[in-house]
Amino acid sequence: MVSGSSSRDARQAKAAEMRAQVAKAEARRRMLLVGSVVMALVVVIVGVFVVVQNTRRDNATASTATPAGIGAKNSIVSGPDSAPVKVVIYEDFQCPYCAQFEAANREQLAAWTEAGDVQVQYRPISFLDNASTDKYSTRALNAVGAVVNSAPESFLEFHNLLFENQPAEGGAGLTDDQLIEYAVQAGAPEAEIRTAVEDLTYESWTKRVTEASSKDGIASTPTVQVDGTALESLDAASLKSAVDAALAKAK
Template identity: 30%
Template sequence: MPPRFVAAGVSEKNEQGKRAARDRLVQQRERQKASERRRRTLIVASAVVGVLALAAVVGVIAANSGGKGDKSEAGGPVAAPSGATGKDSLAIRVGADDAPSTLTIWEDFRCPVCAQFENAFRDTIHQLENTGQIKVEYHLATIIDGNLGGSGSLRAANAAACAQDAGKFSAYHDVLYRNQPQETDDAFGDNAKLVELSGKVPGLDTPGFRSCVEDGKHDGWVKKSNTAFQNGGFQGTPTAQLNGESIFPKKGNEPITVANLKKWVAEANKGKKPATVTPTPSGS
């Protein structure tokens, strides 16, 4: 009888040892999975920052290459769109006038880096606008027309100014970037295409808007804005500044991300009261 009890005890200990070994193996695998998840997260985050940084470099190259100069710098009447603000009335403001911080953005509607910036940060910028934390001042440039030829930058900027006359700049601005053609495709040079896209903004496609687009009502203003960009010492489009400090592709040593943009605005607004605003509609 005793040997049987001994055998049973050894068997039980062996089973316990096996269970412990299995538990350790499971724990090790879970630690490996967690480590792999963290590694993938870091890779994705680094890739996003890397794409934006590379995009900024491409924007710099686009702004400074070609040597053709902007073909749309001819003189002409300067008719600023309704509500234009800033020096020489060259900015279109979105958001409450009394918002505590100002995000200044220089953009070209043909610029692919500008579209990447807008697609990455559009929702965050609108959230900050609609909660009264920032106002955004848009300045329009025509760099791609100068470098690649065509007139899509100018025509789209004029159409956006016409949308500003109708009180629908923000929504139409977003529609243009969501439907941006390839950089080498001058589709925005066709006024009919710009009018077609206005149908995505409720109430914008009117006889007045069409006439403004087709007549190039704000062409002179767009050209003057582009001259201001060229004389401003900026490195390329997009240029983004928070209260005058550059934040794209980074602010100091920190790369621009959605989280960092929110953090930077919160830091800038510390102790300041947000504006009371009506949410700005965005185009489809």
């Protein structure tokens, strides 16, 4: 026969055991909860780190991107390397005098390059951002970089379209959509051009080539050099005379 005291002790022991089990279960639950929170935080931290690193890498790539196919001294070349005469042209797509030079000399330059007599080295720069309300010089040159990178054979046609449709100084330049439209008209792929134009992928490159031209003593556009000698007069007759003299000397 079990006494009342023994029965009470047994109940108390049983209750203490149950409390201990509940406490252990609660401790395990808390540990699991803390572990889950820690794991979630780790996942978030790792995710943030990956995003930050990818953003840094993308920004670094954009800030240092240089169009493929750019030649020596930041030249975009038309005509064979074997041509005996080299004509270097520094231009800004916002510069009205550059547009005038192109209109007056484009056919002659094309004839010389097709004959293999002249290699034209275009070195476009962005001096004239202040001549527009939306940094058109930089935006146009960035678009040129995109075309040279993705469709170098389309450069000259795009170059000509930009000068033929040059905006007036003092206002807004061509819109991004217009730049893309002319690039596609010249034969460049729309998707690649749109990304580069809208993201200003080659903006840093435009600054670098402009700074390099300043270091080389280029103070105005257009500046035209025939075999290293800058022309004082940029009319068609002066250019032809200089090139004819250089060809005669080369022969």
